[in-house]
Amino acid sequence: MEPLVRLNDFQKQWRSIREVALSAVDRVGESGWLILGSEVRHFEMELATKMGCAYAVGCGNGLDAIEIALRVLGLREGDPVLTTPLSAFASTLAIIRAKGVPVFLDVDEAGLLDLAKVRRFLEAQPSARAFLLPVHLFGHCLNLDALAALRERFNLKIVEDCAQAIGAASGDRLVGTVGEIAAISFYPTKNLGCMGDGGALVTNNAEYAARASALRNYGETAKYRHEFIGMNSRLDEIQAAIMSHALLPRLQQSTECRRAIAAFYRSFISHPRIAIPPEPVNSRSVYHLFPILIKGNRESLRQHLRSLGIETAIHYPAIIPDQPAMAQSKFSSTDSLVTARQFADCELSLPIHPELTERDLQRVVDGCNSWND
Numbered sequence: 001m002e003p004l005v006r007l008n009d010f011q012k013q014w015r016s017i018r019e020v021a022l023s024a025v026d027r028v029g030e031s032g033w034l035i036l037g038s039e040v041r042h043f044e045m046e047l048a049t050k051m052g053c054a055y056a057v058g059c060g061n062g063l064d065a066i067e068i069a070l071r072v073l074g075l076r077e078g079d080p081v082l083t084t085p086l087s088a089f090a091s092t093l094a095i096i097r098a099k100g101v102p103v104f105l106d107v108d109e110a111g112l113l114d115l116a117k118v119r120r121f122l123e124a125q126p127s128a129r130a131f132l133l134p135v136h137l138f139g140h141c142l143n144l145d146a147l148a149a150l151r152e153r154f155n156l157k158i159v160e161d162c163a164q165a166i167g168a169a170s171g172d173r174l175v176g177t178v179g180e181i182a183a184i185s186f187y188p189t190k191n192l193g194c195m196g197d198g199g200a201l202v203t204n205n206a207e208y209a210a211r212a213s214a215l216r217n218y219g220e221t222a223k224y225r226h227e228f229i230g231m232n233s234r235l236d237e238i239q240a241a242i243m244s245h246a247l248l249p250r251l252q253q254s255t256e257c258r259r260a261i262a263a264f265y266r267s268f269i270s271h272p273r274i275a276i277p278p279e280p281v282n283s284r285s286v287y288h289l290f291p292i293l294i295k296g297n298r299e300s301l302r303q304h305l306r307s308l309g310i311e312t313a314i315h316y317p318a319i320i321p322d323q324p325a326m327a328q329s330k331f332s333s334t335d336s337l338v339t340a341r342q343f344a345d346c347e348l349s350l351p352i353h354p355e356l357t358e359r360d361l362q363r364v365v366d367g368c369n370s371w372n373d
């Protein structure tokens with residue numbers, strides 16, 4: 001029996017960063033400074049540069065980074081936030097925690113928020129306090145020219161959820177540079193994952209960055225002075241050190257690797273009942289995930305691949321407004337969200353990460369093509 005083709009392989013990743021990561025941990029230990037010190041400051045600078053923004057603020061996780069971003073932009077209780085029904089639950093959860101009201105609009109053929117629908121919605125219901133939380137899902141980048149045009153025309157406040165798309169671009173624009181603030185997650189499966197929980201937000205606005213720094217740390221603006229009702233959501237020195245020294249230096253290479261795998265799958269998966277959704281216009285995607293759409297019995301393909309030792313996942317089995325927790329929360333949907341539901345019913349994610357071997361990729365392709373549907 002050949003080894004499993006895994007969805008993620010953290011053991012293998014550890015073996016390739018072990019030396020550097022251990023010495024990063026050692027340096028933090030020897031420094032005697034464990035929270036909000038020079039490692040976090042250094043990592044924030046590197047991250048800001050990487051994201052093409054002036055400021056980065058490390059947080060405890062991606063969920064908190066989105067919540068903090070919305071609060072920094074002045075979201076008030078009951079303000080509507082337009083967003084996608086197809087994402088990690090955290091996107092919507094952040095809106096609810098910040099006391100906003102999610103308004104779900106449908107996705108496009110790539111599975112990302114349909115910006116044409118956002119435009120039509122705002123034309124029909126102009127609002128002086130409109131917030132938008134678009135998600136660059138699957139490692140794709142939404143069309144940022146279109147997003148910028150929306151921002152200008154409707155005076156929108158935008159938080160870009162870049163949890164799955166660090167390093168992606170749309171033409172010449174980097175992901176996260178059109179919204180006032182962008183939020184990132186370093187959850188281990190993400191393209192830049194740390195060894196535990198972590199997140200950050202990036203912005204070009206000094207005031208937003210300062211307020212976010214305070215909010216992540218009890219709302220503290222100077223020693224023992226608390227100007228805001230903040231939270232405790234700090235990035236650890238150890239996580240920052242490991243990312244700076246071991247993981248961030250590999251990001252570009254692992255992104256190229258993900259792109260090559262995506263190109264391979266696109267070229268060689270040829271089963272008539274498997275469709276591969278397109279990239280959004282102008283997207284330079286970083287392929288956090290590789291979604292395919294199954295016309296037929298998804299479970300039968302999953303089972304077939306499992307029998308060949310290939311792991312798969314579903315992103316996401318239900319759209320967010322259908323989650324039980326949403327019954328306790330105010331929200332609205334603009335229509336029946338048909339395309340998002342189609343993704344929930346038909347999507348399957350194939351393994352895509354830099355630890356896969358050529359043999360693994362061939363097995364995935366052969367497995368898909370040999371499915372007897």
Ligand SMILES: *Cc1c(COP(=O)(O)O)cnc(C)c1O
Nearest residue numbers: 061062063088090091163185187
């Ligand atoms: C992972 C993820 C988040 C949440 O990040 P955490 O660090 O797990 O809190 C938010 N949005 C999207 C799109 C994600 O994929």
